[in-house]
Amino acid sequence: MVDLPRHVRGRPNPSGRMYFSFEKFRGTERAWPVVPLPESSRGDEFWRRCRQCEALAAERTGDGWAWAWVSASGRSYPLPPPRGGDGQASFWAAVDAAEARDKADDGQARKTFDALIEFYKTQPAYEKLAPLTKRDYDRHLVKIGQAWGSAPVASLTAVLAQEAIDLQSHTPAGARYFRAVLSKLLSFGAARGYCTSNVARITEKVEHEVEPHKPWSDKAFEAFFEHARPGLHLPVYSALYTGQRSVDVVTMARPAPGANAIELIARKTGAEVFVPIHSEYREILTRTHIDHPALHLREDGAAWTLAAYRTAWQREITSKTSKGGPAQVSAAKATAMKTLRDGAFVFHGLRKNAVNMLLEAGNTEAEVSAIVEMSEQMVRHYSRDVNKRRLAINGMRKLEECWKETRANLFGPGAA
Template sequence: MKRNGRPKAGVGKVDLPLYVSGYRNRAGRAYYYYQRYRGTDRVWPRLPMPFTPHDPEFWLRAAQYERLDAICEAGELSFGHTGHAGQRRPLPHPAKDPAGFLTALAEAHALYEREKAGDHKTFGALIDLFTQHAAYQSLKPKTRQEYDRYLDMIRGVCGDDAVRDLTTVDAQQAIDTFQDRPATARFFRAVLMRLVDFGIPRGYADANVVDKTEKVGADSTPYKPWPEWAFELFFEHARIGLHLPVYSALYTGQRSIDVIGMLRPAPEAEAIELVTHKTGGNVWAPIHSEYRDILVATHTDTALLHLREDGEAWTLAGFRTAWQRELSYGQCDPQKSPATRQAEAKREAADNPARAAAMTRIREAGLVFHGLRKNSVCMLLEAGCTETEVSRLVEMSEQMVRHYSRDIDARRVAKSAMRKLEDGWSDIRSTVLGKARNRLTEG
């Protein structure tokens, strides 16, 4: 997929659009900015670039800046945006009114894309058409949010390109940019394929070239249920503010995004009630007696159920950060500089070696929060619940419950077989071992 402007080398190995430069601070973090005519008396002020070249906002902003112009009036630059027909729309000065400048720039560029869409079957025009259609509007809010991320990326990189000019090679190259992130690559490919499919009967393309790209292999590693030793280590060493979310996930079988958003049930409530983010399904999870004891012991007057140690409610982002930080206790934090993370890891391991060892064992076993959902399913199946009952309780498809039940069924069959062998052993032993003495037990 083509980039707007002539690419040039940037920070690291990333090719940047024309006029975009980057630098790293002392901590090694990369920053980017857009600036024309450096080293001349016509130099522009540095215009900020959001995030990094891996983010869709970066390329969208580059496309917006590309259509900027600046006229020197009375010794001061006056900025404007050039529309599709060549008309100039004035913009606030980026240094005097940064927020107003970016807002006006986004509006001007959106108008430019709509004007251009009237003459060309571009990706930008197709995205506008798709997001106004029921095919997009009927998506679940969470799915729509994910679609928006990739649609913005496609618009930023090739919004002005004709859809029918896209080749399989272009699409494969775009997908390959995410080869180190398989889940992202799969979703990007799915959104691009869906978009082109939507455009075919509307005259944007004759065939879907994305269909010929390589399918990104799914992660075959299943989520593991937590063994008993993991719960013992976690509740012994993990920070107390993470305990209740684990119990809630175990007793309700919900995902972290739904667990953290749970409301505290009334003391007389029979069940935890919620609407899941992924499916929009209504969950009514009866409260287990031991779970009720935990809720009573941790009762507060707050609306939200799960709180930090300081009494403030967890946010999803805050919880996930704390969870990751807890399980990486005693390990080098990849988000920090090498010297800092090594020193911090060494200090943590020295301060609390038992905690560091516990979290290392849990981490190296590949146990994650989502595995608690499998624990919940397995508990219900082992208790004799039907697949339909489990499906309704944890809001999971019966097909997935059946997939989770394979290990449970295998254990059930094995236990049943051993019971039958025990019951008939007095008659069977002689046919297997004859009159052989067992000296190991005799002594």
């Protein structure tokens, strides 16, 4: 049997089942009332309760006992008596609450990372983040808490921050995001007295070249629409004609008959999006109309969820079954799906197709930005190839316009 902590006693009942309790000063005049513990000594809860018992204080009063939990810092938190049944549950809930409160109080007093993160999450700077951005922030805030949670924010040095960033260098995108969130948190804390400076600012920037998504080629569209399962088709059209992200496309509500636009709230930015319906897209919506509030449906008539659509997409493109084995497909389909894989044509690339089409039609970057819910800076990033083509076309047109004069200068006035 495992050695039990001091004052913890285990005893079997007639059936042999073990019961455990904390019995301080047992057998003496100072003996405390028995504190029942979890029945199994194998779980984490048992050992956590044993540790908490070490911080208990009990004092005999005129009509019973007064209980408290005393933290390492000396703070005392009153507790209800540890009775059986619901009383026992209330006792341990009070112990947990006291421990959490002391951790918060201690964190605030010492201005720790745990306290800063908790405070940051109550402020507009965090609340105004879009849901997907907040999710990514939370992931890195957890990492920051794991690294330095109980440490004072002011104790962090640039060297320690750089070491934490370097530990994530195997995923450059993650390391860069971690550094950005840490810097944001430290700037927030510095302005509120948690530290005197943002040491993350002087850490080394993570070099990470984002590979741009490729717009789909005519061959890619042909391969997809001829061979991919029909239930995947309409979201591709919707992405192409609206330029929205998959998280917004797949879950689109069906526009009312006669509606002039697709309207939604972008989940990444929280912005309202208004996309006028293109005439060809309207025809597609009319042909595929079904009386269902969701726009994108599976072949069985149920609405797609984003997770289900992504799973179905992956299985289709890789020609895999639900169990991960090779699917039985025709040679033509296998070739078509290989074309999509080899060309790195992914759903997000359709967003670039949409941006390119809008720019090629002569729209300004501001107009494109308003339609696809993308910053003008990102539109410029997406449109580098389009701008090159546009510049080339404009340059050649100007050459055509002044060709007679240019030709004469090149070959002389007498050239045929």
